[in-house]
Amino acid sequence: DAMVIQNPRYQVTQFGKPVTLSCSQTLNHNVMYWYQQKSSQAPKLLFHYYDKDFNNEADTPDNFQSRRPNTSFCFLDIRSPGLGDAAMYLCATSHLQTGIRSQPQHFGDGTRLSIL
């Protein structure tokens, strides 16, 4: 089945130690998103790629970066994680087509990041 896969499901890192979360998709969608979701809160968009074009949200900390080496993969890099970065990180995809406004987003099951 076509899907969005996030690895690992759980990640533990130390305060200040860089960490990378990964996302892959078999849907061949042209947009990939990264969200941060803290406990009992709404998902908050960090950034997204439309094809190779990177779009950062204005309030996303500089500590967060992303890479999309090809259509299928997208990475979230946290350069120096702080305690406040402990959260669930969700990857999502959608496919934008000319003349069709907005499409549903397809989510992975997330990576829960803990900071020691």
Place this chain on the structure above:
Amino acid sequence: SQQGEEDPQALSIQEGENATMNCSYKTSINNLQWYRQNSGRGLVHLILIRSNEREKHSGRLRVTLDTSKKSSSLLITASRAADTASYFCAAAYSGGSNYKLTFGKGTLLTVNP
């Protein structure tokens, strides 16, 4: 912030009852979407309603949209214990990137057997 509000924040009902969740948003939208999230999992898309639509059905789900009040509601009929989850509305706002979504704070639905 354009983040919408949902109410109630939590809803507990008995199996077989109907559940209604409401969502408000800030400015004009292209469409509004509803998602479900089981504990510890990702979000699953349920239904999308466009700004020129007023009501949409999918199985036991019924969504309404009132653009004059900037609000939407999700009705789940004949609820089941398996419907226990958090439900989020998400607005695709007009102007700018209409493929970005702004999520509401969600309603935690508990369906008791």
